[in-house]
Amino acid sequence: MDKLVIDGGHRLSGTIKVSGAKNAALPLIASSLMCGGTLRLTNVPWLADTLSMITLVKHLGVQPQIKGDEISITGEANVLDAPYEQVRKMRASILVLGPLLARYGRVKVSLPGGCAIGTRPVDLHIWAMQQLGAIVEVADGYIEARCRRGLIGAKIVFPFVSVGATENTMMAAALATGITQIINAAREPEVVDLGNCLNAMGAKISGHGTDNIVIEGVKNLSSANHHVIADRIEAGTFAIAAAITQGDLTLTNMDPVYLDALFAVLERTGATIQMGENWVRVLSSSRSKPIDIATQPYPGFPTDLQAQYMSLMAVADGSSKISETIFENRFMHVPELMRMSSDIQIDGRSCIVHGKASLKPAPVMATDLRASVCLVLAALATKGKTTISRIYHLDRGYANLEEKLNKCGAKIQRQIG
Numbered sequence: 001m002d003k004l005v006i007d008g009g010h011r012l013s014g015t016i017k018v019s020g021a022k023n024a025a026l027p028l029i030a031s032s033l034m035c036g037g038t039l040r041l042t043n044v045p046w047l048a049d050t051l052s053m054i055t056l057v058k059h060l061g062v063q064p065q066i067k068g069d070e071i072s073i074t075g076e077a078n079v080l081d082a083p084y085e086q087v088r089k090m091r092a093s094i095l096v097l098g099p100l101l102a103r104y105g106r107v108k109v110s111l112p113g114g115c116a117i118g119t120r121p122v123d124l125h126i127w128a129m130q131q132l133g134a135i136v137e138v139a140d141g142y143i144e145a146r147c148r149r150g151l152i153g154a155k156i157v158f159p160f161v162s163v164g165a166t167e168n169t170m171m172a173a174a175l176a177t178g179i180t181q182i183i184n185a186a187r188e189p190e191v192v193d194l195g196n197c198l199n200a201m202g203a204k205i206s207g208h209g210t211d212n213i214v215i216e217g218v219k220n221l222s223s224a225n226h227h228v229i230a231d232r233i234e235a236g237t238f239a240i241a242a243a244i245t246q247g248d249l250t251l252t253n254m255d256p257v258y259l260d261a262l263f264a265v266l267e268r269t270g271a272t273i274q275m276g277e278n279w280v281r282v283l284s285s286s287r288s289k290p291i292d293i294a295t296q297p298y299p300g301f302p303t304d305l306q307a308q309y310m311s312l313m314a315v316a317d318g319s320s321k322i323s324e325t326i327f328e329n330r331f332m333h334v335p336e337l338m339r340m341s342s343d344i345q346i347d348g349r350s351c352i353v354h355g356k357a358s359l360k361p362a363p364v365m366a367t368d369l370r371a372s373v374c375l376v377l378a379a380l381a382t383k384g385k386t387t388i389s390r391i392y393h394l395d396r397g398y399a400n401l402e403e404k405l406n407k408c409g410a411k412i413q414r415q416i417g
């Protein structure tokens with residue numbers, strides 16, 4: 001298995017172009033299953049997860065054609081069964097449920113795998129399909145859903161916010177008969193991007209970006225071109241890299257508005273943030289001040305940046321509290337950060353992080369996608385060589401990470417194993 005060896009303690013400076021958003025690209029590729037013509041996506045990030053989703057839709061029968069950061073997907077699904085082998089690698093595979101059910105009237109999808117950050121059930125996805133009139137059975141690790149005469153629009157009130165369940169419901173309802181209203185919908189920019197792409201294909205969706213989405217079902221969807229939004233989590237990770245190395249990074253090709261919550265916190269830690277329409281510059285010249293955070297659905301502080309922020313707080317000038325409200329088991333990076341001599345106490349769904357002037361290099365292991373990159377950040381800030389193993393998690397969500405950071409002064413080497 002590949003490892004990263006990071007010779008840390010170097011200030012990062014330079015410009016990084018942010019890639020397209022993984023979490024937008026995955027549902028968009030799934031939505032191609034509903035398209036009667038060709039869906040052409042640009043700014044697609046080339047990641048292990050994107051390739052998994054492409055392999056999955058290909059298995060279902062559609063024809064993806066890839067050229068640079070563009071993918072064109074055409075054709076009818078002739079297989080309605082997403083097997084465990086295809087689905088286990090990535091939880092987002094569940095996003096084929098709504099499209100196949102809505103367009104073909106039946107689907108069988110394996111219960112998903114993905115990052116081990118809690119139990120992460122898919123009960124809301126299943127429940128929402130039932131609200132739209134589907135008959136759903138869960139047996140032997142598979143979800144089987146069918147509807148005789150198509151899905152029927154309904155009022156769906158989610159008990160809590162789920163990004164994936166909102167996306168699956170929005171896709172399914174786009175081809176249902178009548179009107180669907182999703183209340184307590186996720187407001188994440190990736191949900192908005194999906195709504196915009198579905199509308200470009202001919203769907204009638206309004207209110208995406210608010211917690212109340214209205215979908216008027218249409219009979220079919222047709223060809224469209226769509227540019228995937230920038231990856232706000234990748235951008236936020238680099239912003240924290242600038243702060244933790246007391247560096248100066250400019251991030252381009254991104255919309256800073258999507259990271260308001262992070263930038264507000266980074267400013268309070270002492271970083272300087274400058275921004276334009278599609279770029280942001282993050283500068284830091286001293287140790288960060290300790291600032292408490294609690295993760296929240298968008299527009300709050302993203303759970304996908306909690307681990308990275310914890311690395312920053314591990315070297316902050318004082319103690320801070322980090323609370324995780326979205327996932328019940330998202331502190332698996334803590335024991336690894338502690339191997340690097342950080343001082344962190346877990347207390348239920350919060351951590352108290354006592355910042356230290358410096359950490360020590362140690363062999364550490366990546367446990368999930370964002371935990372992996374938090375270890376990269378900690379290593380960048382730590383003098384000496386840190387080795388991170390099990391980095392296949394990192395390759396699921398970060399395109400050319402070493403290249404992008406090394407161009408700005410990092411010393412990261414990949415050992416192919």
Ligand code: UD1
Nearest residue numbers: 023092120121122123124125161162163164165304326327
């Ligand atoms: C998406 C993101 C992931 C991010 C998460 C929260 C993608 C591909 N992934 O994941 O990077 O960390 O949003 O911003 O976009 N839940 C249930 N039942 C369900 C569905 C969810 O209990 O049926 C729970 C989850 O366990 C979790 C919470 O709801 O505790 C929120 O999860 P959700 O928003 O659904 O996350 P994902 O869509 O899986």
